Amino acid sequence: MDFDFQKEARKGYFKYFSIWFLIVFVLLIATAAAGIRHYRIMQAPRANTAAPSERVYDEANLLTDEEEQSLRDYIAEKEAKYHIDFVVWTFDEPLSDKSSLSDSEWNRLIMNKADDFWDQRQYGYNKGFEGDGSLLADCRYPGQRGEWLSTSGSVYEALSSAEVDSILYDVDEYYDSNPYKAYKAYIDGVCRKMGGGVPGFYYLIALVAAALFTWVYYSSHAKKNAAANTVAVKQYVVGGKPANNTGRDNLLHKNVTKRIIQTSSSGGRSGGGGGGHISSGGAHHGGGGHRH
Amino acid sequence: MFYKCANCGGNVVYNPEKKGMFCPYCDSPDSEQRTEGDKDEMVLCPNCGGELVYDEYTSAFRCAYCDTGLILTPRIDGAYRPKKMIPFQMGKEMCKKALRERFKKNLFAPDDFLSDVRLDGMSGNYVPYWLYEYQTHCDFQGQGRKIRTWVSGNTEYTETSVYDVSRSMDIHFDKIPVDASIAMPNDVMDLVEPFDYKQCVDFDPKFLSGFRAEFYNFSAEEEENRANQKMKASAEKILKESYAGYSSITTTSQHVDIREQHSEYALLPVWHYDYSYNGQDYPFYINGQNGKIVGEAPLSKKKALAYSLTAFGICYALLALVPLLVSFL
Known part of the structure; x- marks a missing residue:
């Protein structure tokens, strides 16, 4: 019987990739199962009915009625999609009676105020205590101006201090010029960080990375494997070394040069940001603020 | 001339694995009886009477009809008698193993590249070499x-010391090999080296039985230039090693003077495997003493494409699925 090279080659191919085929298959099944579970969760109705329906508290009167309504509609749309609460609260009352506040005092006061506002109204998409969502508190009192982003539940879990800071920079861009856009930037920023899936550009990067990997893979296996010259320098020298080997190394002259080493000093910058903490109501919150 | 088995009349050949003469028909060791054929150029096989076809420089080969290992006596006698030889230390099976080991990572090689069917076609050749000896200063x-x-x-200090450097040495080179075969490419034969001359023995025609062999295609004088170049390159490297401690060196003069030189004719063992794929030849030369392989593996575009695309698919699937799974959890 003739030896079937093609059949053997096919067997070799499947044997070579068998582990990887198995891993991809298991991953595919796990992803499909997780996707179905995720879809079901997203289809589930809101569990927390204790929180008020209002999401926009414009006590500092920064928004027009139309802007307020538009923001409410936008929040409703995002809440339905991401299953997290969004609350915007502006106020122009002082955080403290003290005439001047240090940055750390300002941070502590606005953080407590925002957390209490959230906890007392029992916000959170899934539950009234440590529920999923975030609040943007915007203090417009002269000398104490600035915003604080308070996070809770899944938003607290998902957002790092750096990510909170990044969202607040988006808010800062419109803070003075257009508060409506600033609050939308807060909502968009949180939505972006909360994912809602993997961003589209990631798949492009993955495509490029896979192509690079394939090139390396191809190159390493397509090597011609040519032979190298393995003849030693003294391969054919009788006894492995020269005879009557004499040498002379006479010092003719010597000189020394010197050079001064230039040194430079460099400074650094450090950044800050809010972190995890427990509010007066006993709930876990995260977040951060930018004082203006 | 050929070697006949005293027990069964079959053809006795030299077997590298058994390190001796062996009859493959009745498994008898050392049962050879030298059987002379035509004293002049052989035209008909002394065993089967079949017509023989061989090249201008061939001195040993197998009959195309009965596969008997034949040796052309006039081509191994007199001026054509090699002084020394290294008998094959690696048999065909060992060579197959060495080739498979060497190219096992060449995933994209054609399916039958290392198959028994193809590898059985490899031939053992005793290649004519001139071995040069030089006494040099x-x-x-x-x-x-x-x-x-x-x-x-x-402060950084830099001290530069300048020396007058001189070296003088006698170097005795022995058995620098240069092949004397038109059929064997020079650059490839240089890569097949080195041979271990400890296994070098006086010429004995028995070792040729069952293998191909040639007598020299060029004289020692014609090949001297190649040997000279090899010797000089080696001498210059040895000199260079002797002043290796310097950061930089400027040469004033350098001489390699030959005081005495000799050459001797020898046969060295090389296996040859020719693989053809898509109209292209891929020759492989294997040192019959130590198994060193010279040759480049062929590439099957179809196989390379299939494996690379699969690797790409798997890589992309992993990169795409893992973050998607994490985002769902």
């Missing part, structure tokens, strides 16, 4: 620089 004159740098406080 080498000397070198030059100026060497040693540079030393150190730091003290915020």
Whole structure:
């Protein structure tokens, strides 16, 4: 019987990739199962009915009625999609009676105020205590101006201090010029960080990375494997070394040069940001603020 | 001439694995009986009477009809008698194993590249070589620089010392091999080296039985230039090693003088495997003593495409699925 090279080659191919085929298959099944579970969760109705329906508290009167309504509609749309609460609260009352506040005092006061506002109204998409969502508190009192982003539940879990800071920079861009856009930037920023899936550009990067990997893979296996010259320098020298080997190394002259080493000093910058903490109501919150 | 088995009349050949003469028909060791054929150029096989076809320089080969290992006596006698030889230390099976080991990572090689069917076609060849011996005197004159740098406080010091360097040595080169075969490419034969001359023995025609062999296609004088170049390159490297401690060196003069030279004719063992794929030949040469392989593996575009695309698919699937799974959890 003739030896079937093609059949053997096919067997070799499947044997070579068998582990990887198995891993991809298991991953595919796990992803499909997780996707179905995720879809079901997203289809589930809101569990927390204790929180008020209002999401926009414009006590500092920064928004027009139309802007307020538009923001409410936008929040409703995002809440339905991401299953997290969004609350915007502006106020122009002082955080403290003290005439001047240090940055750390300002941070502590606005953080407590925002957390209490959230906890007392029992916000959170899934539950009234440590529920999923975030609040943007915007203090417009002269000398104490600035915003604080308070996070809770899944938003607290998902957002790092750096990510909170990044969202607040988006808010800062419109803070003075257009508060409506600033609050939308807060909502968009949180939505972006909360994912809602993997961003589209990631798949492009993955495509490029896979192509690079394939090139390396191809190159390493397509090597011609040519032979190298393995003849030693003294391969054919009788006894492995020269005879009557004499040498002379006479010092003719010597000189020394010197050079001064230039040194430079460099400074650094450090950044800050809010972190995890427990509010007066006993709930876990995260977040951060930018004082203006 | 050929070797006949005293027990069964079959053809006795040299077997590298058994390190001796062996009859493959009745498994008898050392049962050979030298059987002379035509004293002049052989035209008909002395065993089967079949017509023989061989090349101008062939001295041993197998009959195309009865596969008997034949040796052309006039081509191994007199001026054509090699002084020394290294008998094959690796048989065909060992060579197959060495080739498979060497190219096992060449995933994209064609399916039948290392198959028994193809590898059975490889042939063992005794390649004619001239082995050159040189008594040389080498000397070198030059100026060497040693540079030393150190730091003290915020100052960097650089000390440059200049030396007058001279070296003188006698180097005795022995058995520098240069192949004397038109059929064997020179660059490939240089890569097949080195051979271990400890296994070098006086010529004995028995070792040719069952293998192909040639007598020299060029005289020792014609090949001398190649040997000279090899010797000089080696001598210059040895000189260079002797002044290796310098940061830089300027050569004033360098001489490699030959005081005495000799050459001797020898046969060295090389296996040859020719693989053809898509109209292209891929020759492989294997040192019959140590198994060193010279040759480049062929590439099947179809196989390379299939494996690379699969690797791409798997990589992309992993990169795409893992973050998607994490985002769902």
